[in-house]
Amino acid sequence: xxxxxxxxxxxxxxxxxxxxxxxxxxxxxxxxxxxxxxxxxxxxxxxxxxxxxxxxxxxxxxxxxxxxxxxxxxxxxxxxxxxxxxxxxxxxxxxxxxxxxxxxxxxxxxxxxxxxxxxxxxxxxxxxxxxxxxxxxxxxxxxxxxxxxxxxxxxxxxxxxxxxxxxxxxxxxxxxxxxxxxxxxxxxx
Amino acid sequence: xxxxxxxxxxxxxxxxxxxxxxxxxxxxxxxxxxxxxxxxxxxxxxxxxxxxxxxxxxxxxxxxxxxxxxxxxxxxxxxxxxxxxxxxxxxxxxxxxxxxxxxxxxxxxxxxxxxxxxxxxxxxxxxxxxxxxxxxxxxxxxxxxxxxxxxxxxxxxxxxxxxxxxxxxxxxxxxxxxxxxxxxxxxxxxxxxxxxxxxxxxxxxxxxxxxxxxxxxxxxxxxxxxxxxxxxxxxxxxxxxxxxxxxxxxxxxxxxxxxxxxxxxxxxxxxxxxxxxxxxxxxxxxxxxxxxxxxxxxxxxxxxxxxxxxxxxxxxxxxxxxxxxxxxxxxxxxxxxxxxxxxxxxxxxxxxxxxxxxxx
Numbered sequence: 001x002x003x004x005x006x007x008x009x010x011x012x013x014x015x016x017x018x019x020x021x022x023x024x025x026x027x028x029x030x031x032x033x034x035x036x037x038x039x040x041x042x043x044x045x046x047x048x049x050x051x052x053x054x055x056x057x058x059x060x061x062x063x064x065x066x067x068x069x070x071x072x073x074x075x076x077x078x079x080x081x082x083x084x085x086x087x088x089x090x091x092x093x094x095x096x097x098x099x100x101x102x103x104x105x106x107x108x109x110x111x112x113x114x115x116x117x118x119x120x121x122x123x124x125x126x127x128x129x130x131x132x133x134x135x136x137x138x139x140x141x142x143x144x145x146x147x148x149x150x151x152x153x154x155x156x157x158x159x160x161x162x163x164x165x166x167x168x169x170x171x172x173x174x175x176x177x178x179x180x181x182x183x184x185x186x187x188x189x
Numbered sequence: 190x191x192x193x194x195x196x197x198x199x200x201x202x203x204x205x206x207x208x209x210x211x212x213x214x215x216x217x218x219x220x221x222x223x224x225x226x227x228x229x230x231x232x233x234x235x236x237x238x239x240x241x242x243x244x245x246x247x248x249x250x251x252x253x254x255x256x257x258x259x260x261x262x263x264x265x266x267x268x269x270x271x272x273x274x275x276x277x278x279x280x281x282x283x284x285x286x287x288x289x290x291x292x293x294x295x296x297x298x299x300x301x302x303x304x305x306x307x308x309x310x311x312x313x314x315x316x317x318x319x320x321x322x323x324x325x326x327x328x329x330x331x332x333x334x335x336x337x338x339x340x341x342x343x344x345x346x347x348x349x350x351x352x353x354x355x356x357x358x359x360x361x362x363x364x365x366x367x368x369x370x371x372x373x374x375x376x377x378x379x380x381x382x383x384x385x386x387x388x389x390x391x392x393x394x395x396x397x398x399x400x401x402x403x404x405x406x407x408x409x410x411x412x413x414x415x416x417x418x419x420x421x422x423x424x425x426x427x428x429x430x431x432x433x434x435x436x437x438x439x440x441x442x443x444x445x446x447x448x449x450x451x452x453x454x455x456x457x458x459x460x461x462x463x464x465x466x467x468x469x470x471x472x473x474x475x476x477x478x479x480x481x482x483x484x485x486x487x488x489x490x491x492x493x494x495x496x497x498x499x500x501x502x503x504x505x506x507x508x509x510x511x512x513x514x515x516x517x518x519x520x521x522x523x524x525x526x527x528x529x530x531x532x533x534x535x536x537x538x539x540x541x542x543x544x545x546x547x548x549x
Binding site for chain 1: 231232236239246249250256288293297299301411463467471546548
């Protein structure tokens with residue numbers, strides 16, 4: 001009995017195959033793969049000196065323990081990015097130092113879009129797809145700070161370390177950022 | 190058993206026949222479609238873009254510190270407002286509902302890896318960061334030329350030729366076309382010296398375009414080398430100082446209808462370098478032309494390819510032109526005190542430039 005049911009089912013399967021029909025161009029044009037992604041983000045960089053810093057239990061010191069509260073000026077609390085545009089050994093480093101704080105945003109969108117009108121007449125000529133990143137209107141900064149500096153060595157622990165801080169930037173509050181960021185391939189083959 | 194074989198056979202036949210049943214058409218791509226697809230670079234456009242930050246605009250804290258004045262007092266710049274918006278923002282008053290399109294679909298901001306041999310940077314892969322191209326691929330400066338016979342250096346042979354005499358004007362159509370793509374941007378900040386508010390300064394740029402600007406970067410002998418083309422066109426750049434509360438402002442200094450076309454560096458013949466020295470000091474260098482040709486007995490270049498290359502450099506190499514239609518204080522009319530008229534720097538060529546920082 002089961003075998004008979006299976007046979008019938010397999011015939012049903014075959015009849016479905018024969019129902020496949022090619023879609024005409026006009027029909028295909030009606031089908032839009034709409035959709036997108038909605039993103040919210042909350043990024044914290046070394047707000048309390050990074051994940052290794054733990055002052056909760058002084059009797060059992062982990063790798064290091066530092067006071068990295070918001071008001072602390074301890075430079076070991078922040079992240080450091082050092083860039084060398086020369087030949088390494090014989091040149092110095094441009095540094096973003098003591099990077100700390102928290103950024104958060106909500107409502108960033110990600111989708112594709114066809115542009116064939118607008119843009120002062122460029123849209124019709126362009127007539128192509130773009131990746132659209134919808135900016136989140138507001139980005140909240142919470143005690144974000146960084147220092148721009150020139151340094152003789154990549155790390156503060158290197159021998160002969162010498163650093164000149166140029167300026168410090170501190171942002172605590174909202175920043176308005178509206179619009180869409182459009183990305184697409186270009187180039188001259 | 191037989192049924193099993195039947196089912197399996199049926200499945201096999203079905204799967205074998207399936208591709209024949211699927212009528213999909215391979216359509217040839219025509220030239221106009223193909224030429225759009227190459228994927229060499231990434232185009233970037235900011236559509237309906239608005240940016241605004243600052244203590245007065247959005248509350249909170251936004252400050253730059255670590256600076257000192259000549260008496261050793263610490264100076265803090267509290268940023269009241271920093272904005273990027275569409276034109277006619279009225280000094281940053283009309284920002285939020287006044288967006289701007291940065292970049293255009295046909296000529297976007299572009300990040301691209303280029304073959305150095307195509308752009309006179311021999312045998313290098315070049316990273317190019319470029320602003321939108323100009324609508325017209327020509328300088329916006331109108332110049333007049335004249336025939337001159339002069340000595341390039343005292344005691345050397347006189348040479349004659351057509352030289353740019355002066356800039357007679359700027360093609361000001363750039364200030365009246367495609368207004369939605371020209372940005373207003375500005376910054377207002379309060380100077381806090383030694384803990385007390387000292388003064389409030391403002392800087393506003395109206396109708397800014399940087400069409401045709403680019404930075405090209407490649408790996409040189411032992412450092413990053415660059416070629417920079419910086420173009421700036423603005424309807425107005427304004428500087429203004431106010432009292433510590435930000436009211437009672439003085440007259441503003443206005444630079445109206447400005448054009449700057451600055452070219453720095455000439456491929457790897459004269460590269461621009463940007464680095465920090467081993468002593469931790471910042472250094473910016475436009476390469477020297479010294480020793481680019483073998484010196485002959487008369488003190489000049491010996492004839493040959495090196496000399497031809499230098500001649501090409503002087504004829505059509507990188508140069509800088511700056512034109513300001515009108516500089517004035519407040520609204521001072523032409524031919525009055527406070528109206529400085531038009532200013533021009535034309536055909537400036539940099540043969541060597543070194544800028545370094547020093548600790549005070």
